[in-house]
Amino acid sequence: MDKYTDLIHQTFDFPTTEFQVENNELMFNGIPLMDIIKQYGTPLKLTYLPxxxxxxxxxxxxxxxxxxxxxxxxxxxxxxxxxxxxxxxxxxxxxxxxxxxxxxxxxxxxxxxxxxxxxxxxxxxxxxxxxxxxxxxxxxxxxxxxxxxxxxxxxxxxxxxxxxxxxxxxxxxxxxxxxxxxxxxxxxxxxxxxxxxxxxxxxxxxxxxxxxxxxxxxxxxxxxxxxxxxxxxxxxxxxxxxxxxxxxxxxxxxxxxxxxxxxxxxxxxxxxxxxxxxxxxxxxxxxxxxxxxxxxxxxxxxxxxxxxxxGESAANIYSILDEKLQNDKELWYMIDGSFITNLPDAWALNQRWPLLAVNHWDKEYRKIQIGGMTCDSQDYYNSEMHSFQVFLPKSPKKEPLYIGFFHTGAYQEQLSGYGGIKHCLIPSPQHILVDRDENGELKTWQFAPEQSSESMMRILGYEV
Structure with missing residues (x-):
């Protein structure tokens, strides 16, 4: 079986100073991402202040x-x-x-x-x-x-x-x-x-x-x-x-x-x-x-x-909601977010970021396309800087697969408009901040929750 961990180690000089894997789960700058996901859920934007x-x-x-x-x-x-x-x-x-x-x-x-x-x-x-x-x-x-x-x-x-x-x-x-x-x-x-x-x-x-x-x-x-x-x-x-x-x-x-x-x-x-x-x-x-x-x-x-x-301080974390095979060879992973609304440079400039699975590194990998939740055909991500394709682990039925786009800290909220009104009314994800105390221990807090329907209705002129 060709495991996702084997693919990454063979493709890159891995681990790096900022990316490591422990128990088949990804660490980002020493942050156990699965712990953050279990505490806050997805989708989320994470900023590591140090x-x-x-x-x-x-x-x-x-x-x-x-x-x-x-x-x-x-x-x-x-x-x-x-x-x-x-x-x-x-x-x-x-x-x-x-x-x-x-x-x-x-x-x-x-x-x-x-x-x-x-x-x-x-x-x-x-x-x-x-x-x-x-x-x-x-x-x-x-x-x-x-x-x-x-x-x-x-x-x-x-x-x-x-x-x-x-x-x-x-x-x-x-x-x-x-x-x-x-x-x-x-x-x-x-x-x-x-x-x-x-x-x-x-x-x-x-x-x-x-x-x-x-x-x-x-x-x-x-x-x-x-x-x-x-x-x-x-x-x-x-x-x-x-x-x-x-x-x-x-x-x-x-x-x-x-x-x-x-x-x-x-x-x-x-x-x-x-x-x-x-x-x-x-x-x-x-x-x-x-x-x-x-x-x-x-x-x-x-x-x-x-x-x-x-730029390198932030990551966007999503869960794979489901998978869709649309023809003989095009398999889609659908995320609980949108590239157009959350990472607009992926849509407007074909910008690419480091993309890694957060969990299931011991699973077999497959070639996939990643689809966002809007109804726009341009809301997708299907290639990386080192390759014209994306490989991610198979998504188990009982255990969700989580993926991270990294180094997303610059311009994305400025371009998409933080809060406000987004395409298909997709809400802005919650934003989690991570810092270290004087002893080097991680501390996290929620800067902002996921955008509410009430805030959108007020902007659009509906009574709440």
């Missing part, structure tokens, strides 16, 4: 070691971009690690206020304010600056944005400029809609920032949609950006910082082939080399990591 801190410390260590190795003179600052996950437990865990914040919406500024009122940040915390800004966003940025948030830094996204701050900001203000990067060749257009054209940056500085003593240009920012990858596209955009930094630095002495937008990737399979150390050192080496050639000091570096910060 993983957030360990990811931050990993990136800080990589940049610290890289800077020491290359004798890089600038400093490194880690920002968490809130758009990856706005939940309070994510921000509060991340902020335990002496980090700063990157925002993209006016409502982010209310999160900043809440964190300040709780003592999680102070007025010296960097608030890097990105995005194309409506008046409400600009108004709340100006309020924070006027209240003494000395490192609240609007990143100018277009030529006219600074006019608002000139009128409403009363204190000396640090500003940045986002440069419009060229998009990846597969895009339907050449240049990002966000940011200022490369050819307009110096004029923007000399005509609108330099003459006003209230403003100081401190940062140039760019964003690469692919994230940090070892591709000719990435290296060419980084080099182009650093050359522009050097050009602006020569006319703007106070400019001393760059923000490298688009962060490290996360593992989309059980094993990772991404070389974080090599990429970190190569980024530093590229910046240092160009600055030396241009005769300017290497800049301080900000990174804004969202997916990398929170």
């Amino acid at each position: 993983k957030i801190s360990s990811q931050i410390q990993k990136a800080k260590r990589l940049f610290k070691e890289g800077m020491e190795k290359l004798d890089y003179k600038g400093t490194y600052t880690y920002c968490y971009c809130t758009k990856a996950s706005h939940f309070s437990f994510v921000l509060e865990e991340a902020l335990k690690n002496d980090i700063h914040i990157e925002t993209s919406s006016g409502y982010d500024m209310q999160i900043v206020r809440s964190l300040y009122n709780k003592g999680k940040i102070n007025k010296n915390t960097y608030i890097v304010c990105n995005g194309f800004k409506r008046e409400r966003y600009r108004h709340w940025i100006s309020e924070l600056i006027n209240e003494g948030f000395v490192n609240c830094m609007p990143i100018l996204d277009h030529l006219g944005e600074i006019d608002y701050y000139k009128e409403h900001v009363k204190e000396k203000t640090k500003v940045g400029i986002r440069l419009a990067s060229d998009e990846e060749p597969k895009f339907e257009f050449y240049t990002s809609r966000l940011g200022v054209r490369y050819n307009d940056v110096i004029d923007l500085y000399e005509q609108q920032i330099k003459p006003d003593p209230k403003f100081e240009l401190k940062m140039l920012h760019y964003f690469i949609n692919t994230g940090i990858k070892d591709t000719s596209y990435y290296w060419s955009e980084l080099s182009r950006f650093v050359h522009k930094y050097a050009e602006v630095k020569k006319v703007c002495p106070e400019l001393d910082t760059i923000d490298i937008g688009g962060g490290f990737p996360i593992k989309t399979s059980i094993q990772s082939e991404y070389d974080y150390q090599y990429m970190t050192e190569e980024i530093l080496r590229t910046i240092k080399r160009i600055c030396t050639e241009e005769g300017v000091p290497e800049p301080n570096i900000f990174t804004e990591f969202g997916i990398f910060t929170v």
Whole structure:
């Protein structure tokens, strides 16, 4: 008999630091998942908070070691971009690690206020304010600056944005400029809609920032949609950006910082082939080399990591409700949830995550398709990063099979809308948080129950 455990051990270098199996049941970061399932049921979303801190410390260590190795003179600052996950437990865990914040919406500024009122940040915390800004966003940025948030830094996204701050900001203000990067060749257009054209940056500085003593240009920012990858596209955009930094630095002495937008990737399979150390050192080496050639000091570096910060901390757990053989060879496992509503990137972007059975590792495996509960034909999952097919254990009649999609902590609730109204009125799953106490013992609690019918009826305008 070909057992599921044999398949996984033969396909991967298994177990890994985060996945182990005990008594034919899966452990995730030392969490006995079957214990969680027995206590709370499924479907559920699970977030393991210590993983957030360990990811931050990993990136800080990589940049610290890289800077020491290359004798890089600038400093490194880690920002968490809130758009990856706005939940309070994510921000509060991340902020335990002496980090700063990157925002993209006016409502982010209310999160900043809440964190300040709780003592999680102070007025010296960097608030890097990105995005194309409506008046409400600009108004709340100006309020924070006027209240003494000395490192609240609007990143100018277009030529006219600074006019608002000139009128409403009363204190000396640090500003940045986002440069419009060229998009990846597969895009339907050449240049990002966000940011200022490369050819307009110096004029923007000399005509609108330099003459006003209230403003100081401190940062140039760019964003690469692919994230940090070892591709000719990435290296060419980084080099182009650093050359522009050097050009602006020569006319703007106070400019001393760059923000490298688009962060490290996360593992989309059980094993990772991404070389974080090599990429970190190569980024530093590229910046240092160009600055030396241009005769300017290497800049301080900000990174804004969202997916990398929170992605690997979470999992979505489902039970197999039933199986359906729809023709001679297509066997479906039906889950008690939906990909469209719970994991929308699987539907919209064909995103793949590590997928493993939680129990029954000693059972025979079979090739299957996984179906969600909505009535939409697109609500399915049938391939993994390492294979164009999915294998899972046979599902016994008397003992349910549970499966987990891992590293689902970034963007999924933001894209599907947490709570609210979902396709076919499929409810948001309950959300369970897992942490460790001072003795390293696991502790769990329910952050939110499964979405209720009453909450949906109220949103839809029905009497409850």
